[in-house]
Amino acid sequence: MLVFILLILVLLPQMVCDVPVANCIISNPLPINHKYYQSGDIIIAGIISQIYKLYNRVSFTFHPSEEPPEDLIHFVASWTYLASMELLSTWGRFIPNYKCDVQNNVGAVISGPDSNVYLFTANILCIYKIPQLGYGFAPVMNDQSQDVFFQVMFPKGAHQYKGILQLLLLFRWTWIGIIFSHYSGEKFVQNVLPEFSQRGICFDFIEPLQMVYFTSDITEMVAMWMKIYQVIMSSTANVVIVHDEIHTMIFLITVPAVSESFDIPGKTKGKVWIMMAQMEFTSVPFQRYWDIDITHGALSFATHSKDVIGFQNFLHNRKPTSDEEDGFIQDFWQQAFNCAFPDTEVEKQNEKICTGEEKLESLPGSVFEMSMTSHSYSVYNAVHAVAHALQSMHSSASKCRARVDGVRWSNQQPWQLHHFLRSVSFNDTTGEMISFDENGDLVAGFDIINWVTFPNKSFLRVKVGKIDPIAPKDKIFNIDVEALVWPNNFNQVQPISLCNDFCQLGYSKTKKEGKPFCCYDCLPCPEGKISNLKDMDYCYECVKDHYPNKAQDLCIPKYISFLSHEEPLGISLTIVALSFSSVTAFVLWIFIKHKDTPIVKANNRNLTFTLLISLLLSFLCALLFIGQPESVTCLLRQTAFGIIFSVAVSCVLAKTITVVLAFMATKPGSRMRKWVGKRLANSIVLSSSLMQAGICIIWLATSPPFPDVDMHSMPEEIILECNEGSSLMFYCVLGFMGFLAIISFTVAFLGRNLPDSFNEAKFITLSMLVFCSVWLTFVPTYQSTKGKYMVAVEIFSILFSSAGLLGCIFPPKCYIILIRPELNNRQLLMRKNNN
Structure with a gap:
């Protein structure tokens, strides 16, 4: 069985772009500019957000296909819907719901990493019962029937939330801030944060973060970002949880640079950022010269991954001139190396010429990473999961299985593959077991990553811990505290994030009226009681045969007294x-x-x-x-x-x-x-x-x-x-x-x-x-x-x-x-x- 694979994200994990990629070419309005296609009996398609572009709103003064796009930020839902429908049409001819060829059938679709991509592709593809795999955080589907043919290369989200809670409790960070997106963060705010509150976590601020899609909204977006940044920097909370998706990194890099022109108090104040696994290091071309120090010492969660053997050689062999079908590699090459190919429609003045022999390893980490990221690892395993499911289906259906030598895919329906995809289990090339649970979630844990940045705009992701949900209860959460690097402002001392200082020994907490429960005053223990730990809720009496010392922070054994002949x-x-x-x-x-x-x-x-x-x-x-x-x-x-x-x-x-x-x-x-x-x-x-x-x-x-x-x-x-x-x-x-x-x-x-x-x-x-x-x-x-x-x-x-x-x-x-x-x-x- 021949299986042809789309692995665009694996090649470009850093200069993340947000135009969906499909496996066909059309000439209709609003064309998808970046596609990669190979023909075959069965296609594993990918609709993947890769390139950021910012469009003007349609003014109806020009044909939409003639509206010149700007070169900045996001994608629109129409591209995702268009890419989804193209998969269902005959190659090269966009006729929705019509497909005349017997080859090039879509067996499964890999989508991501934004939750919007999942939602938009599921609206179209679930109608045709085509199996879909997402490699980012799974959103809540608008229609429960869409969940039937959708599963994610992502562990159960509850494990990540429990890991974040354990992290906060470990370092006693009880006073934090929250940034969330409207798309994926509302459920987090509604369902998860109350559980955090029950465990003693308070929130100084909970701010939504929005992205824009049109050039006319840029000023409004920047003003909103600066407002949120001012809230963050003026907060006494030193820890901020960022619950968003890949584009949030653009916000984190942009606001410190732009804030120079704003009067923001405490803008040099360091924060410990805790980022979700669905986030990734993304940037746009004009950010390549900006500092990324804001991420130094940050902690993030990532889907558990290992280094894939041969990936480095794969990157070395990728050249912008090696495959004319892979058009967006040239765009990436030009932006990454700040050059232009002779045959591209760009201004040639003051532009150096791209030779195609430039070395990817010479790029700073903020532009391109040479190691496989967790998102790329998820796509890699998603492709292999589909391949193993196809092989299982092929083996089980001896009378009607699809063969290259004549038996057509038309004998098999796409929905039949989903059953095998749900039950697939295999070891990938790194030796890791890949399987799914009954809800379609990846049976895996999370790595805890510590970000370390350098002056040359490079950075390291240092694995300092993990969350292993199948481990014994006392070993589910592990972290090497000694290996952690903290933001520079904390001088490599563990940050404290409290509403007020800890109550010292001999004192207990008392509530401040009108303040969250994490904000409190400290009162001395009453006579006869002690508190032998910092920040205790109440003082307690010593056991009967002990008594408090003068500082009321220790119980001392009582001495036996009676009127003795010896005294x-x-x-x-x-x-x-x-x-x-x-x-x-x-x-x-x-x-x-x-x-x-x-x-x-x-x-x-x-x-x-x-x-x-x-x-x-x-x-x-x-x-x-x-x-x-x-x-x-x-x-x-x-x-x-x-x-x-x-x-x-x-x-x-x-x-x-x-x-x-x-x-x-x-x-x-x-x-x-x-x-x-x-x-x-x-x-x-x-x-x-x-x-x-x-x-x-x-x-x-x-x-x-x-x-x-x-x-x-x-x-x-x-x-x-x-x-x-x-x-x-x-x-x-x-x-x-x-x-x-x-x-x-x-x-x-x-x-x-x-x-x-x-x-x-x-x-x-x-x-x-x-x-x-x-x-x-x-x-x-x-x-x-x-x-x-x-x-x-x-x-x-x-x-x-x-x-x-x-x-x-x-x-x-x-x-x-x-x-x-x-x-x-x-x-x-x-x-x-x-x-």
Whole structure:
């Protein structure tokens, strides 16, 4: 099977032109000037935008074919429709819908790269069910039936958009600008940008970019371009996404040069351009001397491609005189090398003559690239895809397949090829697998290109990454950040594109009223919270066993805290407790040694011994509060202290009542004599102690104290403590002791002036005053302190209230026993009492 191929774009990837190319010649009005044709049984046709021309509007004063075209910018839809209809006509005779020859049948049509070319060719060719392949971004067809015979040599567009989003998120470019074309960019703005917004991207501007078709619109177009350029350069966004097609590069090169005559602020400000895969480096002749620095450091996406072996030799062998049928090569040659062929209808004055031996490799990259671009690679594979589909169809239809030796293409219908084209799968000459998915999209990824320009107007496209949709999820997007070259204005430092500076550590974002969500103020984290990353949306609390540092940007592990025997406070309290215990033991020893002396025997010496023992145990009980809390110590701390101290206070109460009753019993005719005696004192001590013990038993039975960890009271500490279990029972124990103390104080206060040498009421009054003062102060102090200092407060209260009892009651007696033993005489004391 003979297949003849149109590969015009492969030869001229740079001086891109926008006149559609067809495979036939007509003599009708508005002729297509640039065609390339070879005859064959089956033709793979190409309708490809190649040359920019700018026409005057039809004025109807001349025949349209006689209107002289200008030499600038774009194409019109009529050429595309004309080229499409020519493919359906007999070669050399333009009669729409009439074809009389049996050869030169169109098997498939390759079109591109503009979306308009797709749309216009599909309007005609889909009627005849001719398979079409586009090598640029696939547009949304006006009629869904046109999609049936149309597929693209272009990966699924969603992969490219996801790649751009990943790129923005990777570099944290959240404040960007958008330029888009009305033809291919509206769907991007409507459907894709909202997804960008959901991922935290904001847009400083979204500007449409238009192209013109007629010379009368040039001034208007330039003014519009300058307006858009002024918006871009005055923007604080350093990143601009350009969603357009191949002609947009003309805009990027033109506006910096033309802006010299405009007062545009910040026109030297660099931007990082992110360009779509459907874009390509294009230029027009007058731009060859203009700087292309604006593209330095730009990032673009391109259909994945590889170098095709033999392409360089193909370019070296192409000469403008080698094939007279290929007319537009001469036009390209003249524009590229700034010369003229002797037989061309151009002004010969001051023109150098083209020899045809000029070297393509001598041209700067802005005029012509010697490497195959991604668009050219797509056309290359599109041709091979059609060839493989034809071969598959030829092999499967053994009875009616088209053969060169007699079986005609007329036995096969064009629509039959489409089925095989959809399912084609092959390895191209570079080893890459070429196939299509169920939607007709090319199963391939994208290359990420970094543009590097040079003073001689040349440039390099450096592949720095890729998007591979069939790779594992964590490897779909890859980029070598270290290999990137940034625009010169950024001094090779990664650009920042934010509405405002990042919030530093220890701060969080807060919305600015009337501004996009990417614009915000920064507020310090509230107390107790941190932000350990830049630009955090909110501050958060540390985990329970950590606390914020002063800068509120780091969580520091809390240290474990309890009143230890090894720290100064614990050591001091231990020494004090042991010292008071030693003093109490010494006093007890004195009283035991002198137990038979009058001063000891006075006022019930058993109560005295019981009081001293309870005070001794109270001092020692304080040691239970020092050290790491354990289950046993937590159970014993409050209950042991409560019972022991209740015994001490009840002993004082019994002593007080005994003194008062003893005085009252000495009065003649008093009935109080029957109450004076050991039985009453013992009853008071026993009943009070049993009542306190009962409260403690209920406490232990219902909600006993237990070891606990407090992570909240102190910001920097984990407090090991004894949880009281029931605060009510704890305060019941304290309340009962307070009740006993108040009664003792009241009774002692009433009997403080009784005339008795053995009257302890004065000393008991003072001791109870100290006791009540200590414990009344204890309650608010205990509530207001935290951590180990709560334990210290309770120890202080135990020690000093016990010391108050010991110090107010026993020193006078010890003084008499040890210092003035002569006073420890019953007769003397009785005589004083009688006096």
